[in-house]
Amino acid sequence: MTLAITDLKVTIGGKDILRGVDLSLQEGRVHGLAGESGSGKTMTGLAVLGLLPHGARATGSIALGGRELLTLANKELNQVRGGEVAMVFQDPATSLHPMLTIGRQLTEHMRHHLGVGKKEARARAVELLGKVRIPGAQEAYGRFPHQFSGGMRQRIAIAIALACSPKVLIADEPTTALDVTVQAGVLRLLRGLCDELGLAVLLVTHDLGVMSAVADEVSVMKDGLVVESGPRGQVLREPAHPYTRSLLASLPDTATTTDTATTTDLPAATDTAAGLPGTVTDEGVR
Amino acid sequence: MSLLSVDDLVIEHRSPGRPVVRAVAGVSLEVNAGEVVGLVGESGCGKSTLARAVCGLNPVTAGRIAFDGEPVTPLGLRRRKLTGIQMVFQDPYASLNPRRRVGDQIADGLRTVGDTTTRPADLLERVGLPRDFAGRHPHEFSGGQRQRIAIARALAARPRLLIGDEPISALDASAQAQVATLMRDLAVDSGAGLLFISHDLSVVRLIADRIAVMYLGRIVEVGDTAEVWADPRHPYTRALLGAIPKPDGLGVLPAELPGDVPDPADPPQGCRFNPRCPHVMDVCRVEEPEFGPVACWLHEPSRAGTA
Numbered sequence: 001m002t003l004a005i006t007d008l009k010v011t012i013g014g015k016d017i018l019r020g021v022d023l024s025l026q027e028g029r030v031h032g033l034a035g036e037s038g039s040g041k042t043m044t045g046l047a048v049l050g051l052l053p054h055g056a057r058a059t060g061s062i063a064l065g066g067r068e069l070l071t072l073a074n075k076e077l078n079q080v081r082g083g084e085v086a087m088v089f090q091d092p093a094t095s096l097h098p099m100l101t102i103g104r105q106l107t108e109h110m111r112h113h114l115g116v117g118k119k120e121a122r123a124r125a126v127e128l129l130g131k132v133r134i135p136g137a138q139e140a141y142g143r144f145p146h147q148f149s150g151g152m153r154q155r156i157a158i159a160i161a162l163a164c165s166p167k168v169l170i171a172d173e174p175t176t177a178l179d180v181t182v183q184a185g186v187l188r189l190l191r192g193l194c195d196e197l198g199l200a201v202l203l204v205t206h207d208l209g210v211m212s213a214v215a216d217e218v219s220v221m222k223d224g225l226v227v228e229s230g231p232r233g234q235v236l237r238e239p240a241h242p243y244t245r246s247l248l249a250s251l252p253d254t255a256t257t258t259d260t261a262t263t264t265d266l267p268a269a270t271d272t273a274a275g276l277p278g279t280v281t282d283e284g285v286r
Numbered sequence: 287m288s289l290l291s292v293d294d295l296v297i298e299h300r301s302p303g304r305p306v307v308r309a310v311a312g313v314s315l316e317v318n319a320g321e322v323v324g325l326v327g328e329s330g331c332g333k334s335t336l337a338r339a340v341c342g343l344n345p346v347t348a349g350r351i352a353f354d355g356e357p358v359t360p361l362g363l364r365r366r367k368l369t370g371i372q373m374v375f376q377d378p379y380a381s382l383n384p385r386r387r388v389g390d391q392i393a394d395g396l397r398t399v400g401d402t403t404t405r406p407a408d409l410l411e412r413v414g415l416p417r418d419f420a421g422r423h424p425h426e427f428s429g430g431q432r433q434r435i436a437i438a439r440a441l442a443a444r445p446r447l448l449i450g451d452e453p454i455s456a457l458d459a460s461a462q463a464q465v466a467t468l469m470r471d472l473a474v475d476s477g478a479g480l481l482f483i484s485h486d487l488s489v490v491r492l493i494a495d496r497i498a499v500m501y502l503g504r505i506v507e508v509g510d511t512a513e514v515w516a517d518p519r520h521p522y523t524r525a526l527l528g529a530i531p532k533p534d535g536l537g538v539l540p541a542e543l544p545g546d547v548p549d550p551a552d553p554p555q556g557c558r559f560n561p562r563c564p565h566v567m568d569v570c571r572v573e574e575p576e577f578g579p580v581a582c583w584l585h586e587p588s589r590a591g592t593a
Contacts (some may be wrong), residue, residue: 018478019339037461061446067398097427149330149546149547150329153538153544154545164314179329179485180487180526180529180530180540181328181525181529181542181543182328183529183531183540184529184531184539184541184542184543185542185543187531187539187540188539191539207531208533209530209531209532209533210531211533211537212531212532212533212534212535212536212537212538213531213532213537213540214537214539215537216537232534232535232537233535233537235535236533236534236535237534248533250463251533266480280408
């Protein structure tokens with residue numbers, strides 16, 4: 001087991017965001033984390049990297065190869081972040097720095113974490129760009145993010161995440177900002193890299209179709225708790241928890257076969273802005 | 287006569303030092319009253335430019351846009367008589383004025399049509415929000431609620447054609463289907479047409495009566511939603527639908543469409559889809575298929591019987 005999260009609880013300003021999450025990631029496996037917005041999927045991912053928002057308190061345990069990440073000193077945590085655990089964010093238009101060449105963004109952390117020289121870092125960066133199938137890797141090295149399309153940018157973001165050969169990759173909605181045709185390519189890439197490099201991937205997504213395509217294990221979250229966890233086929237085909245069933249039933253594809261009018265008003269969709277103080281949620285409205 | 291008819295519309299973006307980009311290259315489209323038309327396509331294919339042109343927000347290079355038989359003129363400084371077309375924009379964080387109460391913003395729409403009997407609160411109620419929200423400011427709401435307010439504001443002007451330019455893509459996944467269905471219900475109830483633009487095919491399928499698929503500035507396939515979904519004919523439509531991963535738990539990776547969308551400033555010769563098309567023929571590289579409802583040489587109307 002590469003990464004084990006046990007009984008993780010996170011509170012922000014007296015509000016319980018996570019209420020005891022258990023997850024385990026294994027080498028070469030993709031673990032999918034599903035759930036509606038506000039259920040704590042992203043917070044779980046951020047907690048692993050120690051990137052929780054200011055004022056958040058986390059208890060429980062996140063163990064990476066015998067080390068406890070929650071209590072690790074900042075200096076040591078910096079060795080882990082970007083080195084052993086890497087992250088791919090949702091929107092590649094904002095996660096890449098617009099004013100630095102992608103070559104610079106690819107080599108900066110590599111030189112810091114791996115202590116390699118300029119030349120070596122460059123060679124490795126070009127190799128990585130080839131691996132994520134960026135055409136003309138040599139020329140691409142010196143270009144800026146705006147010169148690439150959305151799908152290419154996300155591939156570059158994945159290359160940056162993989163630069164220091166991490167053991168764990170956390171992908172937070174990596175294809176949500178992309179078109180379906182581009183999404184297909186990025187999903188294939190993620191799956192291929194996971195198999196090839198033996199990465200342990202935590203894939204956070206709300207899209208059960210994406211989940212079904214790439215995840216080996218699926219966990220479903222609701223209100224800061226994992227309500228169901230198991231192999232992909234079992235969770236998506238024979239869901240045991242009523243919440244998972246309602247999520248699946250609310251999909252347009254199944255909606256047309258089972259029911260027409262009522263299912264369009266998602267039972268799962270409450271449009272809650274949970275955890276955002278000062279916003280009014282739809283729940284109070286009904 | 288249809289409510290909105292777009293006829294061979296061409297829109298070019300000109301910027302100094304760059305080649306002319308033909309964002310919309312000869313599009314014809316009709317929207318009838320009480321009908322929901324979904325316009326889908328990848329980003330950069332010209333969907334939004336088309337929507338903006340229909341509202342008069344983009345200058346037209348060639349072709350005609352007629353609303354109720356009257357040409358749509360570009361929006362200028364002068365007060366506009368044409369308030370029958372209203373638009374809901376992509377990002378409700380940007381389209382609502384953060385410094386004004388939402389009730390006042392909705393009242394703007396009511397004032398343009400001289401409606402003195404309807405209160406902004408009535409419209410909030412129609413979009414499923416409580417009446418007393420009218421006195422609040424936009425920052426007090428979540429994304430889904432803001433988009434509902436933007437819809438209420440558009441509805442206040444009694445539109446006969448509502449245009450949604452990616453109205454759900456800035457929202458949380460859980461709110462998307464809700465807001466889309468709400469837009470459909472409100473438009474159809476008031477007898478207005480709805481042109482719904484989105485790159486999310488699953489949502490368009492949920493609400494649209496007809497689907498138009500756009501690729502690189504041209505509409506490649508138009509048809510009844512159920513028909514297009516069950517039997518997509520254009521290779522691009524097939525690729526789009528095939529790329530949607532199915533939640534069947536089988537772990538099937540979706541099919542990948544090779545290549546990238548070509549630069550609209552330099553579209554390929556012949557059919558625009560030919561460099562990426564799996565069924566490419568010789569004629570596709572030479573001549574552009576200029577017919578409908580499926581703009582593909584495999585589905586040429588005269589040959590349809592024999593093919």
